[in-house]
Amino acid sequence: MKLQSSQQFSTLQSAAERLRTAATSGTAVAPVRDLIGRDDVEAAYAVQSIGVAHRRALGARIIGRKIGLTSPAVQQQLGVDRPDFGVLFHDMQVPQTPPAERPLLLQPKVEAELAFVLAADLDHDRLDADTVRGAVAYAVAALEIVDSRIAGWDISFADTVADNASSGWFTLGERHLMLSEFEPREITMRMSIGQDLVSEGTGAACLGDPLNALAWLARTARELGNPLREGDIVLSGALGPMAPLIPGEQVRAELSLGTAILSCVEFTWENA
Template structure:
């Protein structure tokens, strides 16, 4: 196991170990598409190391089953979202290949449990972020382009009754994501001053700016780059990074149409069908 990477508990892999027990609960919820009780009774509300150990355990299972990691998502970067969920620090999760949908796609009902949407800026890396200071300047140079994005958050925890540890263990409540079609290098786009508007069925439900994401979405990516390297799994060229919400996330129901605009990056949209998951 890489240096500085928290280790699972010491119990046997029979459900008595809190990491394995929490992973089993979340795995069952995902498999049955039935939200489960929070896992904080197993791992504690604020035990960050154990929560990420659960996330890594479930990630390893998905990779072993054939899933491919295509990037990361940063969560809880917006003060508004932190207030919604009662937390005060960012987290991150893993993006898998089957989470990506094209702009304008229809996401079948049930694909994401208890879906909520948020608009943000995504970055695609043109270089690895594995060495060096991993400060804002280095991260900015490593970004190939920015693109508008809608993240479809989902929780395997019933009623979104989550503590910080619950959402970390549950892959930072990752569900799916949609990228817009317009790609801009940072030489032609300022993430901090970008303004976002998101509508659901034509009604404006969320607004914000790039400054809502840790003051600068690039700063959020730098935080992730350092954290990922410290955990032994640095960001790599070609990966997508969802940098965090620019405003409050909102729930959606089957039939909903979501449209987001980010100044400079254009629009991105997704609908939710009433038909079953793919």
């Protein structure tokens, strides 16, 4: 999007305001690509940054990042072809956050993934799957409740990036996994809602290896001047297709290696 700086700033603010209106009213809005274009990555992340700054001004704390669009199945579902990232705020983590304090959900879906918690900053020159491994304190099964402020999930790449990577809530399993115990790319995932199996996948579905996704995010965040830090939670990306979140139904995801369940996580949405 090539505009004069004042016009560009006004356009970015308009896009951010449209998304903010949806987030506060609970009513989904039209895509923002009419304002910023379908594929203008710089403009999309600028809109995301405006939204992040607004939330921080209201007291929200950043506790990590989420990587999106890492699974071919999810890319196909949404019609996009590359990963993106967004910010995790403290009030997105459930059930730790009381229902009344959580962000509104408009049209939520759920996906299962592997989360990493960092033991060290990732701000050095070499950031690949091997080097980021040493910065991981532990991994854990995660459910991400993704959401879109854009009506009908009618999103382009720029729309989802601007909308904080279609973030909603997330929850982590209790069992911490050391990377000495398993290879993330070798795990399998099964996610059920109620009694129905709704999603399956593998670690290799996440950019070939969830550690590749972590390395991609670490490089991208460093290049943008906001590197990953010790203590950050990183949701590394879906391991299989997402599914609609159903009020009152329990979602359960299991991460396994062979026949052994490594970690599981459960969540029931009671805030409908």
